[in-house]
Amino acid sequence: MLRLVLVFGLVAGMAGVQEAGAQEAGVADVLARLPEAQVKRLRADPDRFAETALAAIYGYGAGGALTKAQAEGADAIEAAARRVRALVPFLQSDLDNDGAVARAEMEARGAILSASSRARLVAGFVAADADGDGAVSAAEMRGMAEAAAAPRAGRGAVALMGYDFDGDGRLTVEEVEALRAALAAG
Numbered sequence: 534m535l536r537l538v539l540v541f542g543l544v545a546g547m548a549g550v551q552e553a554g555a556q557e558a559g560v561a562d563v564l565a566r567l568p569e570a571q572v573k574r575l576r577a578d579p580d581r582f583a584e585t586a587l588a589a590i591y592g593y594g595a596g597g598a599l600t601k602a603q604a605e606g607a608d609a610i611e612a613a614a615r616r617v618r619a620l621v622p623f624l625q626s627d628l629d630n631d632g633a634v635a636r637a638e639m640e641a642r643g644a645i646l647s648a649s650s651r652a653r654l655v656a657g658f659v660a661a662d663a664d665g666d667g668a669v670s671a672a673e674m675r676g677m678a679e680a681a682a683a684p685r686a687g688r689g690a691v692a693l694m695g696y697d698f699d700g701d702g703r704l705t706v707e708e709v710e711a712l713r714a715a716l717a718a719g
């Protein structure tokens with residue numbers, strides 16, 4: 534029985550070594566395929582990359598893995614949160630609650646802010662007023678929020694799926710840790 538356990542343990546151990554070897558090769562392949570600038574950014578702070586990826590897996594995935602559908606859900610939720618943050622100063626300025634911000638409303642709101650906050654409010658208002666009529670309509674507010682919500686290129690949970698080394702459609706904690714180790718090794 535003991536011998537059987539030992540043999541089984543040895544075989545399982547060898548399979549583990551083979552798997553680790555395959556994963557290392559996978560990491561090297563993925564790194565070789567990525568744009569140089571992206572690899573440089575990853576190498577600059579492997580821990581930051583790992584923290585971001587693990588937060589996506591633990592927050593939006595299941596069983597230590599993230600699927601593309603879960604990643605898309607994560608990006609949609611994060612985008613909605615960014616839209617809310619972008620809308621807050623406009624909603625705070627919509628004093629008559631008609632869904633649009635007139636210049637006088639924005640200025641009344643800005644008058645009680647610090648100089649730097651007022652400057653941000655005015656700059657945001659001018660940028661959001663796409664047709665330049667001196668008011669930010671509901672449609673202009675939505676357009677501004679949509680632009681603010683768009684993830685930067687190469688960022689977001691869906692972009693992380695590019696680190697799915699074995700291409701099984703799941704980004705796992707093991708893949709993230711393997712990449713962190715490879716990046717830290719230089």
Ligand SMILES: [Ca+2]
Binds near residue numbers: 627630634
């Ligand atoms: Ca209004």
Ligand SMILES: [Ca+2]
Binds near residue numbers: 663665667668670
């Ligand atoms: Ca306008």
